[in-house]
Amino acid sequence: MERTLSIIKPDGVSKGLIGEVIGRFEKAGIKIAAMKMLHMTKDEAKGFYAVHKDKPFFDSLTDFMSSGPIVVMVLEGENVIKKNRELMGATNYKEAEPGTIRADFATDIEKNVVHGSDAPETARTEIAYFFSELEICD
Ligand code: CMP
Secondary structure, eight states: OEEEEEEEOHHHHHTTOHHHHHHHHHHTTOEEEEEEEEOOOHHHHHHHTGGGTTSTTHHHHHHHHTSSOEEEEEEEETTHHHHHHHHHOOSSGGGSOTTSHHHHHOOSSSOOSEEEOOSHHHHHHHHHHHOOGGGOOO
């Protein structure tokens, strides 16, 4: 059993895609083990994306991620990191497979509706950024 962090980004929330995204996870047999809605400050967004701090898009990305509410979830299941990344599609929506969340709803490489951890170690760090172990339902 594996866990990953999923975020419905401010563009996904403002476009009314919370139910659509969660529905895709549930239809794929992925369990939601924790979930909350919050509005990050710029500093909280910078902390979450610290790995990208030297990228040219860091300032714009952290402005966007702190521009409105997000939904953060812990997803649980077999191979859930890979499964979630398949459901999301490529970071750049123009390269995302048809039928993926980003191909269907993203409008921009930055405003790409969802985030998902890319590896087990990242998943552990990202989950711990938003959730205590007590908040995660087994
Ligand atoms: P995400 O999966 O959340 O991981 C890092 C985010 O940075 C990514 O989705 C995009 O929102 C953003 N991003 C990645 N590459 C670029 C880019 N070339 N230009 C702007 N934003 C980017």
